[in-house]
Amino acid sequence: MLATRHISSLRNGFLNKQASLSSRCRFVRPPRVSAARYVLRGDRKRLICQSSATEGNSAEAEPGRLSCNHVMVTVFDVADHLAEGSMQALNTAADLASKDTSKVTVVVVGSKDGSNENGMSQRIAGINEFLINRGCSNFEVLEKLSSENHSALIGDVADDIDADMVVMSTYSVHEHSVDANLLAEFVPCPMLMLP
Incomplete structure (x- = not known):
């Protein structure tokens, strides 16, 4: 008898707490996502x-x-020809640009010592030809020379040209041309890193 009275008082106390909680809580509709x-x-x-x-x-x-209205592609290749990862980044940017008629800016990063000046001009000519063949009409190719901290350079250029997305190959991260943590800090827009 005492045990049943204790259980019923516990049950009544629980029901009272549940009723008081439900009177204080209300359903909040999540905000609309733009x-x-x-x-x-x-x-x-x-x-x-x-x-x-x-x-x-x-x-x-x-x-x-x-x-996206403005896509930026970064190329860090040191050889005269473009690597497979850079070609994939250019191909992706060209696809994005052709669907949305957006602008593509290709930033070719070279070393400041000027050791591979002829290779740089060959890469730029190859990039121009590739984008024209892919149907991109609104593009520009920028040549940037830097000795170190390419991550900050990419962030500055993306901010200067008002880029909506940065597309690049992970090859530059693997070869230690850029630091992925610094890219996340300096680049002011979403990044698409392709293998």
């Missing part, structure tokens, strides 16, 4: 990528696909 992605850099907030479904021609846009 299709636009913003990044806060310094004092300004700028749009980096916007879903193509929110644009005016939503009938032909694929839902959930991001579109």
Whole structure:
């Protein structure tokens, strides 16, 4: 008898606590997620990528696909020809640009000592030819010379040209041309690193 009275008082106490909690708690609806992605850099907030479904021609846009207005590709190759990873990065940027008619900026990073000046001009000519063959009409190729800290250079160029996305090969990280942790710190927009 005493045990049943104790159990019923525990059950009543639990039910009272549950009722008081439910009167204090309410369902909070999660905020609506916008299709636009913003990044806060310094004092300004700028749009980096916007879903193509929110644009005016939503009938032909694929839902959930991001579109970028300015894609930056970085190339760190030291040979006269482009490596497979750099070609893959250029190919991806050309595909993004052809679907969204966006601008592609290719940044070719070379050493400051000028030891491979002829190879640099061959790479730039190869990049121009490749992008023209892929149907990119709105592109530019920049040549940047640097002796060290290529990660900060990539971040500065991406900020200067107002890039929406940076595409690069992981080859540069494996060869220690750039530091992935510093890239995450300096680059103000999303990065796509291809193997």
